Amino acid sequence: MKGEPKPRMAAASKPTINDIARLAGVSKKTVSRVINRSGSLNEDTREKIEAVIRETGYVPNPQARALALGRNFLIGLVHDNPNAQMILNMQQGILEALRDTDFELVVRPVDRGSPEMLDDVRSFLVRQRLYGVVLLPPISEIDALARLCDEVGCKYVRMGSSVLDDPDHMVASNDRDAVIEATRHLIAQGHRRIGLISGPHGFNSAQVRRDGFEFALAEAGIKLPRSLVADGQYTFESGIAAAESLFDLQPRPTAIFACNDEMAAGVLYAARSRGISVPEELSIIGFDDTPIAARVWPPLTTVRWPIVAMGRSAALKLIGDATPVAPEDQEPSTFVSTLVRRGSVAPPAK
């Protein structure tokens, strides 16, 4: 009874392509052909093999494939440390695209500013022979990174606030238009003295958002004195500091557009500690629609950009060659952001 040569094998280790070949009575190459739908083969043979695969629950070994193919099925996500929700939404979008493919997502936070950052990324790409990487803002704006990817032969997609160059390597939201819409909203409410809390210098997103703001003001014939523009760093604390400086102005702005929600939350925080009521005495608009925007009081009017969809699109761009998509599923490179109206905007007091 217990004499069978290898009865427990099935339960223990995973079947290999050789097992399948033996069970189906063919060579492993033929099994390979079935798996990869390559070459021509008899319908009966295919069905036979597919049946065996099904009943054994065979799954090809990704490592062996990667070795034989010379590339693997790993998509990297390289990011600095913007807000957590953004990164997670991006991960979600990418993973949605990767679902039911052979790809997996590998994450790699890096430290912009660190002199080893480029080497760090290079070794990440080279060592793992990544199939492709998604570069998140703000490091996606670093051209040296894109060149690095080209250099090591790794596909890449950059996420951003505007199409920098090659749309093949770029997925962007049109922040400028969204900011214009947001600013027009403030103007339509009657605001004229509107403060801006900008993003850090050198960031494309910061520049684009500021441009949109200034455009909308100019369009309405409103002058923007330099004093109404405060520098921010996209952080909560910098939002507080910038708000303080704007609050010191005489007269105070009746509305503030902060280039992201973190800073907008800082404005709200600063306003509360000064006893300035929002939105009665001060209207605020943020950008990003992070969870915090809906959780503070009053909830912040803000701009939402479709992060998940953009992540999905980025991933599809990367693996598009590997798993051809129908023309109607062609991934767009530019996404539109929308204004989310909540409770932090009202007409100015007087």
Add this chain to the structure above:
Amino acid sequence: MKGEPKPRMAAASKPTINDIARLAGVSKKTVSRVINRSGSLNEDTREKIEAVIRETGYVPNPQARALALGRNFLIGLVHDNPNAQMILNMQQGILEALRDTDFELVVRPVDRGSPEMLDDVRSFLVRQRLYGVVLLPPISEIDALARLCDEVGCKYVRMGSSVLDDPDHMVASNDRDAVIEATRHLIAQGHRRIGLISGPHGFNSAQVRRDGFEFALAEAGIKLPRSLVADGQYTFESGIAAAESLFDLQPRPTAIFACNDEMAAGVLYAARSRGISVPEELSIIGFDDTPIAARVWPPLTTVRWPIVAMGRSAALKLIGDATPVAPEDQEPSTFVSTLVRRGSVAPPAK
């Protein structure tokens, strides 16, 4: 001129172990020994080979290694969707531990509740032949997942609020003690009518936190009428709803302990929309110390648990066998949480 067999090879493709062996005049096995610090070998030989490796910039192919070894160098992070900051901090902690090792982190969000969840995770583990996985709460509490890992021979570590069983597979914070401390803090301020917003039923963390709360109350001889306990779901919205129900009580509680910050933020939001001032008329304590706790007004007193350190510890537990650690670096299984006092607690009004 163009007759050379393979002159451009050097610039193009990466060197393999064979190239190194040839250049150093040894066999590839010897090179392998240098890379893995295994076996005994002559000091001169080692230096020679190391020199060659250095100047060629050779990096071993992880896929080939994975294939030969039968396991790869990927650590999986499996999580449901608790708050983003927690997941990201956990990723950070894990990656700190993985830095300078051969391991990479692969993320996999899953959908608890979905009937395919287990199969989903199984195929994730099996296909990629993961070296190990970190299970985040709340799905870390699902025993079937742990059994699954055992079954497919994948190492795992569960993160949690208390040591469930085997400390080898568990990294936990001692939530109970922290909650007791937080509750005592409220009591010390003079609060007697303290409401609790619990976590969802069936969650160990929810149970543990509730236990701590009840213990501290009992310890102080304070009765806890059933009406002062509101069910929450760890979400902002459920916090609002639970707060509303507590606010309807006559008399109203003078303080509320919410089992996480999301719900605490909901309490604050609900209080503001009712015109209840915090902390004058209502004290609030949350749990987790997520960014939102410091960004609302007033900033929330809350309990901080060392997520990053726990993530690091979890990863080290997994790869401990692979990269032996010094005894003094032994990773603890239990971490202590601390009360972070901010502005949402004050003595009761009267």
Add this chain to the structure above:
DNA sequence: CTGATATGGGAAACCGGTGTCATTTGCAAG
């Protein structure tokens, strides 16, 4: 009926490492 052309499928090399085992050498012990 012969030779040309497709088509299905197999043998063996290969991808880049690691494991096992054998071999060579140096040196201390018998």
Add this chain to the structure above:
DNA sequence: CTTGCAAATGACACCGGTTTCCCATATCAG
């Protein structure tokens, strides 16, 4: 002067796929 043993290294099979090339058979034109 063996013998014995450990250190240093190499030869070779193997991990589980893919690719190249080649053969067998079937089909078809002449």
